[in-house]
Amino acid sequence: MHTFRTNRTALCAALLLAGFFSAGSTLAADTPATNTGGKLLLTGGVSEIGGAAGGGLTPWAVIGGYGTNDQIGANAFYTRVQLPDYHMDVAGALIGFYNRVEFSVAQQRFNTEKVGGLLGLGNGFTFRQNVYGIKVRLFGDAVLDQDSWIPQVSVGIQHKQNNQEAIVKFVGAKSATGNDYYISATKLYLAQSLLANVTVRFTKANQIGILGFGGDKHNAYQAEFEGSLAYLLSRKIAIGAEYRQKPNNLGIAREDNWYDAFIAWAPTKHVSFTLAYANLGNIVIKNHQRGVYASVQVGF
Amino acid sequence: MQTPYLKTALVACGCLLALSLHAQQMPGQTSSAMQARQMAASAPRDPALKPYFAEFGGKPGLKAIVNDFMINLMADPRTHPFFARVDRERIKRELVDQFCVILDGPCTYTGASMAEAHRGLGITRADFNALVEDLQKAMTKHDVPFHAQNRLLAKLAPMHKVIIEK
Ligand code: HEM
Numbered sequence: 001m002h003t004f005r006t007n008r009t010a011l012c013a014a015l016l017l018a019g020f021f022s023a024g025s026t027l028a029a030d031t032p033a034t035n036t037g038g039k040l041l042l043t044g045g046v047s048e049i050g051g052a053a054g055g056g057l058t059p060w061a062v063i064g065g066y067g068t069n070d071q072i073g074a075n076a077f078y079t080r081v082q083l084p085d086y087h088m089d090v091a092g093a094l095i096g097f098y099n100r101v102e103f104s105v106a107q108q109r110f111n112t113e114k115v116g117g118l119l120g121l122g123n124g125f126t127f128r129q130n131v132y133g134i135k136v137r138l139f140g141d142a143v144l145d146q147d148s149w150i151p152q153v154s155v156g157i158q159h160k161q162n163n164q165e166a167i168v169k170f171v172g173a174k175s176a177t178g179n180d181y182y183i184s185a186t187k188l189y190l191a192q193s194l195l196a197n198v199t200v201r202f203t204k205a206n207q208i209g210i211l212g213f214g215g216d217k218h219n220a221y222q223a224e225f226e227g228s229l230a231y232l233l234s235r236k237i238a239i240g241a242e243y244r245q246k247p248n249n250l251g252i253a254r255e256d257n258w259y260d261a262f263i264a265w266a267p268t269k270h271v272s273f274t275l276a277y278a279n280l281g282n283i284v285i286k287n288h289q290r291g292v293y294a295s296v297q298v299g300f
Numbered sequence: 301m302q303t304p305y306l307k308t309a310l311v312a313c314g315c316l317l318a319l320s321l322h323a324q325q326m327p328g329q330t331s332s333a334m335q336a337r338q339m340a341a342s343a344p345r346d347p348a349l350k351p352y353f354a355e356f357g358g359k360p361g362l363k364a365i366v367n368d369f370m371i372n373l374m375a376d377p378r379t380h381p382f383f384a385r386v387d388r389e390r391i392k393r394e395l396v397d398q399f400c401v402i403l404d405g406p407c408t409y410t411g412a413s414m415a416e417a418h419r420g421l422g423i424t425r426a427d428f429n430a431l432v433e434d435l436q437k438a439m440t441k442h443d444v445p446f447h448a449q450n451r452l453l454a455k456l457a458p459m460h461k462v463i464i465e466k
Contacts, residue, residue: 144460190457
């Protein structure tokens with residue numbers, strides 16, 4: 001409990017600092033006076049709920065931060081998903097090196113609100129999961145290679161640690177830790193102002209790991225498809241939709257695929273806001289978990 | 301039994317030989333033909349972009365855009381060093397022609413190939429993106445619709461392969 005609070009304070013402080021930092025640069029409006037931030041606006045994506053650069057629900061092949069080949073970029077984010085019967089807060093940060101490698105870390109706090117009480121865990125019972133990610137760009141340039149069909153392709157790993165081992169095992173999961181392995185392909189169709197991403201994730205995670213990994217029904221890695229499509233309305237605004245297929249490993253509760261429709265706004269390179277309507281389907285004893293996803297990212 | 305195979309093999313060898321000879325002759329082509337090809341790559345005319353020419357305000361519109369583009373490049377600390385000591389008036393004329401040709405306007409591009417023009421400048425990807433931003437700003441200032449801007453940028457972006465050196 002104590003560490004939880006310190007974590008939280010530290011994160012809040014970091015976000016605030018980053019906020020001031022970015023506000024300072026925003027004052028300078030659009031005058032580009034730095035030797036960082038070499039990438040074009042919004043082409044770095046936003047922060048995925050696992051911390052990787054991507055859409056909201058799925059990682060993209062882009063390397064996060066606005067750094068180019070000889071630059072380092074970084075950002076921090078806070079995301080809130082508000083559902084009828086649950087909510088989840090995610091905070092995290094990433095650092096991208098030379099448009100080649102991305103390291104990310106995120107903490108997801110899934111609050112069961114009154115459902116926790118109904119299940120005998122206590123109202124507001126919270127699952128906490130840390131996600132450590134690494135992503136490597138293999139080849140391709142999603143943005144500049146407009147004369148070729150070849151997308152930008154990256155591979156990544158997300159190592160997840162859930163803090164409720166006893167409970168996830170009680171519901172049928174085989175483990176409280178797990179690794180997701182994914183490959184993503186991202187392509188900007190600039191002439192059409194469209195950005196497309198497909199990701200295939202090899203995973204055992206139940207509800208992205210909030211309910212552990214593997215289960216009584218299945219305990220093997222499965223390939224799941226994830227996709228994002230974004231339409232650029234202007235340099236600063238994109239709208240789009242996402243889909244994330246999920247396994248169904250647990251006998252106690254069905255798990256649904258996820259969808260969302262989003263709008264992302266990047267007033268400057270230092271800050272972006274994403275708002276989405278997300279349909280997360282059934283989660284344990286509650287159906288129709290549709291709600292709002294809101295995220296803010298600051299960085300350079 | 302073996303003769304047909306032999307024949308096929310011989311024919312195949314002959315074909316390969318002919319192909320390689322043909323390939324070797326390529327460098328012997330007249331250099332003006334080579335130049336024309338390179339310049340075409342620097343200004344890839346695309347009839348499909350004709351409708352967007354008007355959205356850029358035709359040639360007068362392009363002149364006004366490129367004028368502001370160069371002002372932005374000079375004001376931008378990331379691109380200033382590259383343009384401080386060159387004949388900017390000439391580059392602006394070449395840029396207008398180049399954009400005009402890409403948008404299938406009534407122009408011809410007579411400037412250097414992109415590889416030639418940028419050789420040895422040591423342009424990085426960040427410099428390249430900075431220039432794109434300065435162009436976006438100029439197009440936006442002259443009310444070129446965002447989606448028309450992207451049509452042009454999609455033709456310019458692949459040139460990064462011969463422009464970026466680091
Ligand atoms: C797609 C992007 C670009 C296009 C379409 C483009 C186009 C052109 C054109 C048409 C010329 C005149 C060619 C001639 O001399 O006949 C030129 C020259 C030049 N460009 Fe670019 N350019 C691009 C990117 C860049 C970048 C990123 C920089 C540096 C930041 C740059 C710096 C220069 C300089 C310094 C010259 C003058 C070279 C000289 O005359 O010595 N260009 N460019």
